Amino acid sequence: MNILLTGASGQVGYELRRSLQGLGNVVAPARSGLDLSDLAQLRSVVRELKPGLIVNAAAYTAVERAESEPALALWVNGEAPGVLAAEARALGAAIVHYSTDYVFDGRQQAPYREEDTPAPLNAYGRSKLAGEQAVAASGAAHLILRTSWVYGLRGHNFLCTMLERARQGHALRVVADQFSAPTWSRTLAELTAQLLVRAQAPGWWQAHSGIYHLSCGGQTSWHGFAQAIMAEAGIGCEVQAIGSAEYPSPVRRPGNSTLCCDKLRTLGLVIPPWHEALQLCMQDRAIVEYN
């Protein structure tokens, strides 16, 4: 079976490329060969390859820039996933699509469940919600995996930003009033692959297509996450806690967007706590630096 993987140069796509290996022949075109803003190209690539599975890890993820480019964000995150899903449906293939905790407004105290009503606060969140709705409406066998605060040792993410700022000797000032769960890109890719192994059972997609929350376990603030990063890296850098109002940003972000992953646990997946995943990631960093 061919597996079409989009966004393989991104944080999650990079890990998926490895995690999906045992499941089929992973074809991961570069953006030049598969641009999500070119819907005609998307259709022709899928029709040529005839994948049994599409894993869409590509997205417009620049949250602040999306405020000034909402149409492009909506095209890439909202329209293109619908086209991929329609093509999957026509082929009898399945599609895995990623979404975000930013579809919620963050006003709820308890962790969000799949059936809670989304109400995005920003253009990125609105574009991702449109993508979810397009995939769900396509009639294709699908998994929409909502995750949160993805980080890893490569690419553009909060962990790399904090380590780089500390290395440059900057004082760290980080918001302490936004809560969710940091999720290691590798954890997300490996759990996706475990889910897809289960999905090989006959009738699985008919029974289980839908939205699932898939983040690491527990919750913290961005400030708590930054403190844990410094501690795990052995950097004695103080992290000052600030309020969202003190962090100049064109974008509104949810206060509590923690995702409840119990629905996924009922499928037998074991989800590591965020701090455990961070430790594994930082062990990996030590190995990378030693070599």
Ligand SMILES: NC(=O)C1=CN([C@@H]2O[C@H](COP(=O)(O)OP(=O)(O)OC[C@H]3O[C@@H](n4cnc5c(N)ncnc54)[C@H](OP(=O)(O)O)[C@@H]3O)[C@@H](O)[C@H]2O)C=CC1
């Ligand atoms: N990062 C996070 O904190 C979170 C991410 N998510 C979701 O998880 C998924 C994966 O995100 P993540 O790996 O972090 O994202 P990255 O920003 O690390 O990677 C995005 C990928 O999408 C590609 N891409 C962007 N625009 C296009 C386009 N027009 N055509 C083709 N490819 C494009 C990028 O290519 P290039 O390298 O060329 O730019 C890159 O490969 C996304 O759906 C995202 O919304 C959900 C919650 C949190």
Ligand SMILES: Cc1cn([C@H]2C[C@H](O)[C@@H](COP(=O)(O)OP(=O)(O)O[C@H]3O[C@@H](C)C(=O)[C@@H](O)[C@H]3O)O2)c(=O)[nH]c1=O
């Ligand atoms: C760099 C920095 C950020 N912050 C704040 C801004 C923000 O509230 C928070 C995290 O910063 P980021 O730039 O990573 O925020 P952001 O890009 O909004 O992160 C989001 O990305 C998208 C793709 C998602 O789907 C979300 O789950 C989430 O990970 O920390 C500080 O307080 N101090 C700092 O020095």
Ligand SMILES: [Mg+2]
């Ligand atoms: Mg960002």
